Amino acid sequence: MRRHVNGLCLFILLLLLVGCTTPESESVSPPISSNNLETLPSVEEWMESAVARDTSTKPIVLGFSQLGRESAWRLANSTSIRTAAAESGISLVIKNAEQSQTKQFEAVRSFIRQKVDVIAIAPVVESGWDSILQEAKDAGIPVIIVDRSVDVQDTSLFVTTIGSDFYEEGVKAGKYIQDRMRNHPGTIRIAELQGTSGSTPSIQRGEGFRSIFDTRTDIIFSQSAPADFTEANGKQVMKGFLQVPEEERPQVLFAHNDEMAFGAIQAIEEAGLKPGEDIIIVSVDGSRKALEILASGKINAVVECNPLLGPQLMQATKEIIAGRTLPKRMVPPEDIFTQESAKREMYNRRF
Ligand code: AHR
Numbered sequence: 001m002r003r004h005v006n007g008l009c010l011f012i013l014l015l016l017l018v019g020c021t022t023p024e025s026e027s028v029s030p031p032i033s034s035n036n037l038e039t040l041p042s043v044e045e046w047m048e049s050a051v052a053r054d055t056s057t058k059p060i061v062l063g064f065s066q067l068g069r070e071s072a073w074r075l076a077n078s079t080s081i082r083t084a085a086a087e088s089g090i091s092l093v094i095k096n097a098e099q100s101q102t103k104q105f106e107a108v109r110s111f112i113r114q115k116v117d118v119i120a121i122a123p124v125v126e127s128g129w130d131s132i133l134q135e136a137k138d139a140g141i142p143v144i145i146v147d148r149s150v151d152v153q154d155t156s157l158f159v160t161t162i163g164s165d166f167y168e169e170g171v172k173a174g175k176y177i178q179d180r181m182r183n184h185p186g187t188i189r190i191a192e193l194q195g196t197s198g199s200t201p202s203i204q205r206g207e208g209f210r211s212i213f214d215t216r217t218d219i220i221f222s223q224s225a226p227a228d229f230t231e232a233n234g235k236q237v238m239k240g241f242l243q244v245p246e247e248e249r250p251q252v253l254f255a256h257n258d259e260m261a262f263g264a265i266q267a268i269e270e271a272g273l274k275p276g277e278d279i280i281i282v283s284v285d286g287s288r289k290a291l292e293i294l295a296s297g298k299i300n301a302v303v304e305c306n307p308l309l310g311p312q313l314m315q316a317t318k319e320i321i322a323g324r325t326l327p328k329r330m331v332p333p334e335d336i337f338t339q340e341s342a343k344r345e346m347y348n349r350r351f
Pocket of ligand 1: 070071072073074147148201229256257258284285305
């Protein structure tokens, strides 16, 4: 009987522990392992591991506002952050804003209410962050900016930014086109599929790319429009770009990410043209699918943008809690893939 009562108490305790996760959280990674409800340990195992844990060291709680799920890059970024949190014993509360800055503000406020130790934000757009970051600062919670940047007056509102050099990515794409088209006679018309308006990668990739052609009067940016980093919009916008007489059609396409290039390829083929030949295509990210298409010749070059920022984010979180000073900006090394290197690298890609 006593055994049964003990078992019942343990079961109730387990239910309470499981029920402790806040209902508004998209997900919470428990600090001791990456278990989910399907793989929860038995009550006895749970209690054993709870006893074995050093209860004097409270796990660090990191609230992360992810901006959306628009691309393979984004999904790989979320997975990298979840995995790294589970591996480094950090309790992660992750909320997905589905491209809405307002939802990101709500997420940050809920992290403040939950009194998390550190807040990380992948900001959908650059502007408008001053007040919400001030709220986090007033609550004494350090903020790490991940992937994209924020454009704020007071840079003490965040500790560090971990993410790519998007301007340099644009420069790499521009240099590739400059080289590729060096023997092309006459005017060169370039079309550009931009990412989300107001987002750092869209602004900076565009600026870096154009900087290569500043002094070139033979280069015309004939068409340029946002397609929100998605395949569907990339296809639709590219369809529009192709509704012009042949002599006005672009000879080059710079797509600010892989997904928009995939959509554009469909539009180009549906118009009876050959992607990679009739229109030279450069994209950014470097997913496995993009490298396969690059190797097949329908894309001509892909600039790498690294989404696997989880380990760096967890390291930075721990350093902040340990009271160490971090550099204001941390940039992962990145490359450019050509058709030759894609054939070698495509099987090694992790997203
Ligand atoms: O901010 C990084 C960009 O966002 C990636 O290039 C793109 O694919 C993503 O959606």
